[in-house]
Amino acid sequence: MKKPLSLGLISLLLFVAQLASAEPIEVYVSILPQKYFINKIGADLVEVSVMVAPGASPATYEPKPKQMVTLTKAKIYYAIGVPFENVWLDKIAAANPEMIIVHTEAGIEKMVMKSPSHHLEGEHQQGNHHHGIKDPHVWLSPPLVMQQARNILDGLVAIDPVHQSIYETNYKKFIMELVDLDLELKKVFAGRDKQIEFMVFHPSWGYFARAYGLEQIPIEVEGKEPKPAELKDLIDYAKKRDIKVIFVQPQFSRQAAQTIARSIGGQIAFLDPLAPDWPHNLREAANKFKADLR
DSSP states (O other): OOOOOOHHHHHHHHHHHHHHHOOOEEEEESSHHHHHHHHHHHGGGEEEEESSOTTOOTTTOOOOHHHHHHGGGOSEEEEOOOTHHHHHHHHHHHHOTTSEEEETTTTOOOOBOOOGGGTSTTOOSTTTSOTTOBOOOGGGOHHHHHHHHHHHHHHHHHHOGGGHHHHHHHHHHHHHHHHHHHHHHHHHTTTOSSOEEEEESSOOOHHHHHHTTEEEEESOBTTBOOOHHHHHHHHHHHHHTTOOEEEEOTTSOOHHHHHHHHHTTOEEEEOOTTOSSHHHHHHHHHHHHHHHTO
């Protein structure tokens, strides 16, 4: 004869059934790497939509009408400080007044973006630096993603306190993954007898460079391609420093980068700061930067 189920077991089974049938929380983010972070912490409890489509630029993106409609179902929007938010974040908030907006970059002190002339010999400070323009690419540094993860956790707990323990467990696992990745990337660049300099078209990798002792040489800032004299200086600098690879990302024109690459007898290589497989992308970037020194 089967024993009757205890009240405690019945309650547990009902709780599990509720979890299984619960609708995931609708979450919106600005860029693809954020989706990776939020899925790590929210797992099956969240459904993440991305505002900036693959191949589009967060600097100039305009949300599609369909996205503005689907935003009305979202419970939370995770901003990250990319330029299009300056124009659209208020409109996004107005589209769904009950949706909370969390700034995942909150608590991070952003660097001022340096102009190409900052790195070129013989250049002076008069008018050559972009004072006050803060670098938004905080998602490309594992130590800074740890802060973003905390903000993500706080946002999920605020709208779904019932599952706080699940979010906290996932958060702790994610932090350990970030620690391991950070140590792995440090080992890639350990034991170098000189600083690695790498030349990029768009200055996306400044925080990554700072975290691992590298130096990023940008070709443009704010979408402004170099003037002929600046282009010549960049070519001379690359030749002197034996830089053979110019890194470009698919969201931007590569014309200036190709001109420099041809002039130095080098090549262009692609790196996408918005790639969805975030840890793989950082590992790939580290190996490409290291190989550029050989």
